[in-house]
Amino acid sequence: MSNTTGYNSTISIDQVISSVQADLGIMGDNSFSVVIEKWINEAIRHTGTNQLFVKRPAILTLQDGRACLPVGFRKLLGIRAKAPYTITTPGGTEETRIRYLPMLYLDTPFLNECGVTVTETNEQHGTGYRNYLSSFQIVGNDIVANGNVPDGTEIQISYLGFSVDEDCMLLIHSDFERALSAYARYKFWTAFPEKKPQFSMTLMQDAKREWINQKKWLKALATSEEFNNNKYIIRQLAKAWYVAQGVNMPS
Numbered sequence: 001m002s003n004t005t006g007y008n009s010t011i012s013i014d015q016v017i018s019s020v021q022a023d024l025g026i027m028g029d030n031s032f033s034v035v036i037e038k039w040i041n042e043a044i045r046h047t048g049t050n051q052l053f054v055k056r057p058a059i060l061t062l063q064d065g066r067a068c069l070p071v072g073f074r075k076l077l078g079i080r081a082k083a084p085y086t087i088t089t090p091g092g093t094e095e096t097r098i099r100y101l102p103m104l105y106l107d108t109p110f111l112n113e114c115g116v117t118v119t120e121t122n123e124q125h126g127t128g129y130r131n132y133l134s135s136f137q138i139v140g141n142d143i144v145a146n147g148n149v150p151d152g153t154e155i156q157i158s159y160l161g162f163s164v165d166e167d168c169m170l171l172i173h174s175d176f177e178r179a180l181s182a183y184a185r186y187k188f189w190t191a192f193p194e195k196k197p198q199f200s201m202t203l204m205q206d207a208k209r210e211w212i213n214q215k216k217w218l219k220a221l222a223t224s225e226e227f228n229n230n231k232y233i234i235r236q237l238a239k240a241w242y243v244a245q246g247v248n249m250p251s
Helices: 013-024 033-047 108-113 174-191 200-245
Strands: 010-012 053-061 066-068 073-088 094-102 135-139 142-146 154-162 171-173
Touching: 010 013, 010 174, 013 033, 013 171, 013 174, 033 174, 033 200, 053 066, 053 073, 171 174, 174 200
Parallel strands: none
Antiparallel strands: 010 171, 053 154, 066 142, 073 094, 073 154, 135 142
C-alpha cells in the first residue's frame, strides 16, 4: 500500500482481488484470480477519470532506434535526448559533458494522412530544437526514432500513465475498491452462474446495480476534485496578477 494518505491514498489491485474473493466466498480458491484481475482492469478503464493517471519520468535506452515504453504508459507529455559533448578546459585537457536537447514528437503517419508536410527545425530558427532527430513515433509498445540513432543513446521522457508498484501491479485510489469489486462480482456471476444456481441472478443484478451507482459516485468525486483544483489555480493566477498590479485582491 502507498504511504500517501487522504484522497491520494492508493492500494494495489491485489487488495481488490482479495476483497472480491471474500465477497464471493471463494477465499481459498485461487483458480479465479487471473480472470478477476482481468475484470478489475476492465472496470478501472471504464471509470475513465483522470485520477487514475499520474505524471511520471523515465529514461529509456535506444537499441536499433527504438525503446520499450514503461509499464502503464498512456500518453507522451515531453521528450528530450541526452547528448554528450566535449569541451577543452583552460588547462588544455578535454572533458565530456552531458546536456539534454528538447525533441519534437510527431505522429507522422497521421500527419501524412492529413496531407501535412513537416519542416524540421534547428537552432538557426531560434526554436531551441536541433536537427539531431527529426521526430519520434509511438509504434505499439515502443517509441521509435526517425533517423539514424547510435545504439545506447538515452532519451528522457515525461509521460502520463497508470501508477504501478514494483511488481507492475496497478495502484488505484482506495475510493475505487468498492466499485471495482462490484464490477468483478457482476462479471463473475454472469460467467459462472452454476456456482450458486439459485441465487446467481439476484447476486448478479445486485452487483451490477452497485457498480453503476459506484461508478456515478466516482465520476462525481472526480469532477468535484477537478473543479477544486481548477479553482485553486485560477485564484493563484488572479493573486499573481493583483500583486503585479500593486492592488489588494478582493476577499
